[in-house]
Amino acid sequence: MSSNPKTLFEKVWESHLVAEPPNEPALLYIDLHLVHEVTSPQAFEGLRMTGRKLRRPDRTIATVDHNVPTTANRLIIEDAIAAKQIDTLRKNCADFGVELFDVQSPNQGIVHVIGPELGFTKPGMTIVCGDSHTSTHGAFGALAFGIGTSEVEHVMATQCLPQSKPKTFRIAVEGELPDGVTAKDVALGIIGRIGTDGATGHVIEYAGSAIRSLSMEGRMTLCNMSIEAGARAGMIAPDETTFAYLKGRKFSPQGEHWEKAVAEWRSLASDEGAKFDRELIIPAIELAPYVTWGTSPGMVVAVTDVVPDPAATANDADRRGFERALEYMNLKAGTPIEEVTIERVFIGSCTNSRIEDLRAAAKVVTGYHVHPSVHAMVVPGSQLVKAQAESEGLDAIFREAGFEWREPGCSMCLGMNPDILQPGERCASTSNRNFEGRQGRGGRTHLVSPMMAAAAAVLGHFTDVRTWEFKKEEVLA
Amino acid sequence: MQAFRTLTSGVMPLDRVNVDTDQIIPKQFLKRIERTGYGEFLFFDWRKDPAFELNNPRYKGAEILVAGKNFGCGSSREHAAWALSDYGFRCVIGSTFADIFHSNAGKNGILLVTLPEEQVQTLLDRAAKNDGYRLTVSLEENTITDGQGFSTGFSIDPFRRYCLLEGLDDIGLTLRHTGALDTYEKQHDAAFWVAPRAS
Incomplete structure (x- = not known):
């Protein structure tokens, strides 16, 4: 055991300290800055107004994801304000020398999907972006x-x-995850236990055998949702799964650098005996497929449960929030979740739009058709994910089942582009936030895993995917 | 940035928990490229309800907002802080705040005061029940008083306090360390395993 055991977080933190001025916050060096169209224009403008330069264009990359239409003819953006914002990013990237993965690029996609898949994201880095789901990259x-x-x-x-x-x-999270319980359910299960402010001021390190058994896609889903528990960041120690994912990626170290990089990355794991400010152990066996019923990600129950009763809340303020959420969602306490019907299904977002998510959803819908009263869409996270899915025939499975197959972007996760819910519409969504109006004013969002969303699309109501009858399983085995 | 020293103002109570930044400013207003003019869109959807606090004439001109726990959770959009500030709010009192919102508020001269839940409830109740209710928030003294017997101290990160009191530009403060930054960066650039692009 090391004489001064450190956590993964402490190792990354300490290796990025530029200065520690007395009685002030530390100055932390940033290895990678991800930029998108929505939260950057005022920042570039600030540089211009003060005559400052962009210090490291080589540590900055940009893409368009939030505003872009996901329809085939998306080069023309009818929303003039959105179009201007995207043009502004183009001009800013050109003026300041930032590499931009624009709409036509084969590498365009949701910023938190393309960073990892292109190999920009690496273990031990500090990464920021004007987007709360930057926590995704902690998976590495x-x-x-x-x-x-x-x-x-x-x-x-x-x-x-x-x-x-x-x-x-x-x-x-210790033990083996039950079949049908995915990384999304781990995230929702944790938030249900600790609350949406349960990790405020903290960096979470996810550990345990259930976490180690997750793929990189699953780890990204879990770390992505850290912010929904209030955490500053979520992290998972890099291991063989991480290295296998990164090897050969476009911007991963190559040749002799690869082995040396892996050796560096291997040393990042928390030391035995390292102290954490808080610890929580969850037996994997206690987790289930979850469905949110309210307007905050912490308002969540297992699919086999009922919409809970406000009387069970801890205090008056929580009870009022609870009642308000039930009213907004047009749900009554005691209703079985499996009886809740939906009109829309959204499979996508920086939480659940990667290849593994699409494979899992396709496996559920294979041999089935979307329910006649449901409008369902799949929005791949990036052009690379889309191309991969198409090479595996997943697009055909979705199309034949009655899903729309779209171009990459944030889409209906937050409805900044034309993909929105109409007032009163109820959606099974693989995104990350069920806030009031998030997917469209008056829209009602239920957060679920890709498998749960796919199953709901077929039946028109929620169902326990653990009892799903898979057809033609050999197709994707 | 406008300095914050002492503020005496009317108070708007917002007795709701987990107020997320999507509610403070909905997505459709995030497409603008300006930093100003967001005040008219503050709580855009909630404002459609005539009974919503922002529509109540008695809270008109209030520069202090009192809200339930976990205010500002969710999206990192600084537009939430811009909207609050542009509307005229200069101080938010609550029992907890989300981290990113906390940082964004400070950068826009908005003081966030954290008080125990019971005290926040007291202020919510008094603001709702007493016409013309006013609070004095002193960052110089770290105190909040209402002239009706409510008086409390509050704690705040000393550096955050200093920046608010002086109205300091963060980037300017960091540039004091340019020497250390140059030295660090020269050495750090050799660490190819944490470089964005393969060397």
């Missing part, structure tokens, strides 16, 4: 967190951020 053992636009400008100008050191929170 990077310290990755969302920032506001003032901080975006700060990183552009200095490649640093003043940061107060967060606390650490180890969440271990």
